[in-house]
Amino acid sequence: MDIKKFFDEASRYIMNTYARFPVVLRKGRGMKVWSSDGKEYLDFVGGVAVNILGHCHPRVVVAIQKQAQRLLHVSNYYYIEPQIKLAKLLIENSFADKVFFCNSGAEANEAAIKLSRKYSKENVSSDRFEIITAKNSFHGRTLATLTATGQEKFQKGFEPLVPGFKHVPFNDVSAINKAITKNTCAIMLEPIQGEGGVLVPDQNYLKNIRELCNKHTLLLILDEVQTGMGRTGKLFAYEHFDITPDIMTIAKGLGGGVPIGAMLTTDKFAPALQPGTHATTFGGNPLVCAAAIATIETLLEDGFILDQCNRMGKYLRERLEELKKKFPGLIVDIRGLGLMLGMELSKEGEPIVKACIEKGVLINCTAGNVLRFIPPLIVQKKDIDRLIETLEEVFKRLS
Ligand SMILES: Cc1ncc(COP(=O)(O)O)c(C=O)c1O
Helix, strand or coil, rough: CCCCHHHHHHHHHCCCCCCCCCEEEEEEEEEEEEEECCCEEEEEEEEHHHCCCCCCCHHHHHHHHHHHHHCCCHHHHHHCCHHHHHHHHHHHHHCEEEEEEEECHHHHHHHHHHHHHHHHHCCCCCCCCCCEEEECCCCCCCHHHHHHCCCCCHCCCCCCCCCEEEEECCCCHHHHHHHHHEEEEEEEECCCCCCCEEECCCCCHHHHHHHHHHHCCCCEEEEEECCCCCCEEEEEEHHHHHHCEEEECHHHHHEEECCCEEEEECCCCCCCCCCCCCCCCCCCCHHHHHHHHHHHHHHHHHHHHHHHHHHHHHHHHHHHHHHHHHCCCCCCEEEEEEEEEEEEECCHHHHHHHHHCCCCCEEECCCCEEECCCCCCCCCHHHHHHHHHHHHHHHHHHH
């Protein structure tokens, strides 16, 4: 096959919104992907925290095949069997009572923003609309979620932004306390900041924020788009912090590779959205729900995969710490939870990502200098050993 022709056609026909690496991925199984020229890669990116069961997990593939033969799509004008089953699974395994299905993380956050405004206006005070979010956060690329995102680099050029968002430093309870006004309706946070550089807050941070929300009748929205679905070693990251949110958004890992998002909330808040107030054509479509059911059932079966995530997260962290000892000038910090780990470097991470790709290992860099490891939760010791070997070679060569 003619790779150059591929790249030429991509630049001719596809908008240039992604800085892509020159690799055409064609096939995947478990931890591995293969490019169109037959090269094998070990995948520590996992579709950016999406492929929690690895690539093309047989149970997910079979569920999709079976559902595709039965029914691909019908409107939400009617009841959809797999949607009801998936909702029940999510509710039985979380704090929530009700779910709204959509197609991405940004859409789930849009739903959360709309629900918290509508509930607060109708039930607390008509002048409540403002949402406090954290600096350095990431909540999506639609106009409202982009405004919620506390990073100017993503907002530049798209002004005027949506009114009603305030950003305060992450992991700072008093900053949130000071930012609350009579107009505030909600606080929206990632339990661990992902795109911002894998930043874990102090153990009591979310508990204190929960208390502030209770005191001021604010909704606590947790954006678990990246941290949810087992990524941190528990099904949802809020479970680490001994609290429950009022609204939680999930996406990425939920469908095991198909596009599905969800907003979960309790019976107290859910009635604020009624027919005609919020909807999406594809939300909770039979095909994606069938994939998500297979994904969650596999994830939860015997607790085996969550256990694997915890054990491998610990092992990966230990091995990254070993590297830190070997390269003290280069590696500034290792942090994260479960299999959401970051390695902060004293220099740009991009050349390291490129060098790893050349050696057949896919890794990701976020916030400029943080290597982020978000592999499938089925990763094994031998995969981690190969990653560490590769990183060590690359660090030696580049330092
Ligand atoms: C925490 C968080 N929220 C929201 C999003 C946006 O999700 P999507 O790209 O599915 O719209 C992301 C994506 O990286 C994310 O990490």
